[in-house]
Amino acid sequence: MLLEIQDIQVHYNKVAALKGISLKVEEGDMITLIGSNGAGKSTTLRTISGLVHPSVGQIRFKGQRIDRLSPDKVLKLGIAHVPEGRRIFPGLTAIENLRLGAFIRKDKQAVERDLERVLDHFPRLRERAHQLASTMSGGEQQMLSIGRALMSKPKLLLLDEPSLGLAPVIVKHIKEIIGEVNREHGVAVVLVEQNAELALDLSRYGYVLETGSIAIEGEAKGLMGNEHVRRAYLGL
């Protein structure tokens, strides 16, 4: 088991944001969290990456407790978080952004190899290598933030709304990229998405969050057929 969350609760100023969530991610797995805004999806990711700490419950990564660690420690263990809204360093070039992703690593030669690998993977980023990130399009910025996360050589990638605000054709492209990262790099992914169709199509397993709890879970294919999911999240 790569990641195991056991019954975590998170409170912001004593208001419960998560009311007991348990989920599992296998090595090389891809799971998704879908649900309304404010249901606790982003909070779950933030809790895994150490930005907030649960008041109750445990998080284990490769068997080790990580629920009290700071974000940099969690990153060092191999969990990379791509937050919502394409957070890039706008005043730096694409390459510089990518190199910053490897900030915590000491193995300089391997970093160079991985940089090549990421650039091979995102030909668009190679074309834009020396362009300022702020001048890149929304889709390219999203690729850049995923690429930067990969530079830390994670075992687990947390993606928060990668399709937000992107044109349909770019959304399709980003979807392919997420699939490839999972398959070819062998990186496990926890995907948070408003676009439930995309998320369930990509993932093996899905969790539906409603007001801080898991309302439904199951194989992604099965969830697509679930009446409640179809009505509330797929709009069918």
Place this chain on the structure above:
Amino acid sequence: MPFRKIISIGVIYAALLALPFALKLHQQDFMIILVINVLIVVSYRLMTLTGEFSLIHVVLMGAGAYTSSLLAKTIGLSFWLSMPLGGVVAALLALLLSFPLFRMKGFYFLIGSFAVGEAIRLSWSYFDFFGGPKGVKLIPSPHLYIPGLGMQDIWQPIPYYYLVLTIVSLGLLVLYRLEHSRIGLTMNAIHWRDALAESVGVDTWRYRTMAFVIASFFAGIGGALLAHYIGTINPVMFDVTTMVYVLIWVIVGGTNTFYGPIIGVVLLSILNEMFREAEQLRPLVYGILLLAVMRFLPNGLDSLPGKIRDYRRRKLDSDSVDAAGNAPSQAASGSGQPSTNTIGPN
């Protein structure tokens, strides 16, 4: 206004009216300057309502002081005309300066206001008309006709204290009404999101200027009140050190409420007075206090009551949870609900 508020304001004023008789001479001095400084910080806060912090407030206070002093001294104008004219000149100066200054925002505005302020202040040192570096001396004190006593020269601390208290109270009343009017709401809106305010038709330039001009008017009044009491003014009195004190008072007190800056200036002035004997320790005490407030109450002292309320409620919450042995109550259940039934009828 709620009853409790009226009562507490009444009590404060009763104390303020009785106070001078219980004080020594130098303490009476202290009270006069403190009351003037209350007007300075509260007017400064009007400026911050629109989201801008300036470094020119004290210079405009000086403009009021110089105007009133020179008018009274050179052409013998009555204090009752020269003092309001001090405010008017400070306000006009602000209006003039708003054209270059409000092309800037935030940090640039701050530095721009500092540069312009220094230029004004240095002109007082440079031109003999303003008395040069030595400033203006022998500023006449106000005269007031009191029935039964005839024309009185108000220069002693106690009568001057009542004069200042009256004028400052009127100023505070105006500033309070303004903040709680529609204009105050609009200024607040500009502070939060100027682009959104503009998109619904708010001329942000006009409101920023309005806040700046009105704040400067009261700074000018404050300056005039100070000048006619001390009897002498010079450019150094209105330099950036004084401005930094105003900033510290406002920041420590907090800008979220009307009374925040008042708490700041009163508390820190009293503290300063207590360390009168240990002059060297003053900056240290100020520094430590500023750090402590920044660390524990980043929104200023006026956020303390809210924090205490929060703490009590949380304590109550967790106590009741422990007793019941189940999950914490959802204090904000309103915001946790799905928005389905609230967006609108279908």
Place this chain on the structure above:
Amino acid sequence: MALLEIKNVTKNFGGLTALNDVSFQVEKGEIRGLIGPNGAGKSTLFKNIAGFYKPTRGRILHQGRDISHKKPSHIAELGVVRTFQETTLFQEMTVFENVLVGCHLSARSNVFSALLGLDHGRQKEAEDRTRQVLEFMGLMERQDQLALNLPLGSQRALALAVALAARPTLLLMDEPFAGMNAEETGHMMSLTRRVRDSGVTIVLVEHDMRAVMGLCGYLTVLNFGSLLAQGTPDEVRQNPQVIEAYLGSS
């Protein structure tokens, strides 16, 4: 006469051309979709219409009047109001106060009347208008909550309410559906229709194709700052250029 006419609008930033000779018209009562890839110039065009940017060349006419070089507050006064990408509200004000600020134009007062309370009648009118708008948007029960405490769906409805309070004839909506799930999208769509039915013409920038195709009778497509195509949703959906640049083949 069209309600909005964009005439040969070009906008340069230094050497970069964000809009290149764009022309189109929007008729009264429409919900017009404005779509295109990220960076195609949609937001830039909005900012030009609302006066936050001035076009380098070309003209923008609203009800036949040239508004291309007026400032934002003046353009709002003429009836062109925009909403913002993501959620832009007066976060630490209540729902009621947010909409009250939106009523600014109909309730302006000067310092003296505000101090002396002479603007009482006008203020009451503004408050009535505020309640009316809140009722219309179904936000009445939340009027005393702080904007930042609202769930996303209500925040977006409030952003729309603030804009409506300014009595627009033309409303520019910038990605109001971003980040919404299917259910929330459905509600926002019905709200948008209600606003149109109340007599407001709408231009909608949005990537959510379900919302765009469902709401708009006519679409304008931008690509690299130029007009790529125009037409009904069906025409645009089948346009090979639009498929390549924007929709992607499914």
